[in-house]
Amino acid sequence: VRFSYEGGAAEGLNNDDEGAEAAAAISARSVFGAPAAVLREVSLLRLLGGHPNIVQVLDAFMDSSARVFLVCEYLERDLRRHMDEAGRLQPSCTKLFAWQLLRALEHCHKRCVTHRDVKPQNLLVDPSTNILKLCDFSLARQLVLSGDVQTRRVASLWYRSPEIFLGSIASGIALDIWSAGCVMVEMMTHTPAFPGSSDLALFFQFRVLGTPTETSWP
Structure with a gap:
C-alpha cells in the first residue's frame, strides 16, 4: 500500500497489486475524542450513501493521538x-x-x-x-x-x-x-x-x- 494522492483534507491510499480492487481515501480530523461535528459528518455520509455522485464512507476510526479518520472510496x-x-x-x-x-x-x-x-x-x-x-x-x-x-x-x-x-x-x-x-x-x-x-x-x-x-x- 502506498500514498498516491494528497488533497486538502485527505490522503489517498491504493494497492500496488494489479489484481487488487480496494482503494480508499483517508481523511484525518485533528480533534480530541469524537465531537458532534465528526459524528454528524459520518451520519450524513451514511444517510446519503449509495448515490453514484457522492463519495462513499467505508469506515471511521480513531488513532492513539485521538485523531478521527474517515475512510472513503478513492478517486485520483x-x-x-x-x-x-x-x-x-x-x-x-x-x-x-x-x-x-x-x-x-x-x-x-x-x-x-x-x-x-x-x-x-x-x-x-x-x-x-x-x-x-x-x-x-x-x-x-x-x-x-x-x-x-x-x-x-x-x-x-x-x-x-x-x-x-x-x-x-x-x-x-x-x-x-x-x-x-x-x-x-x-x-x-x-x-x-x-x-x-x-x-x-x-x-x-x-x-x-x-x-x-x-x-x-x-
Missing part, C-alpha cells in the same frame, strides 16, 4: 487539480460534470441535507471515466423546519453568495446552488467567477451582477 484527484492539469475543459465534459454535481445536490436536498461548501476542491474526479463525486461534508447540515441554516460559517470565499456577505442567515439550498453556479462558470472559463481575498469580494459580485434593489432582493 479533485476538480481543482483536474482543471489545472487539463486546462479549459471541453464543453461536453463541463456539461457532464455540471450534471453530476446537480444530481448530487438534488440527492442531498431531497433528504434535507445542505453541503454548504461546494467548490472544486470538494469535487473528486476520476479522469479515466469522467465520474465526479461530491465530498467533504464537514460543514454540511440537515435543514431545520424553517429551511434556514442559522450560521454564517459557510462556503469558501470565492463561492459564497451575496446574502452571506451581507449578513443574512443562510438558506442552505440556495447557497449550494449559488456555489454550484460559480463552479460551473469556472469550468467553462477556467477562471473563478468571483475571486477575492476578503469580504471585499462582494463588491466584485456587485460590479458583475449589479447592485441589488428592493425589488430584486427585498
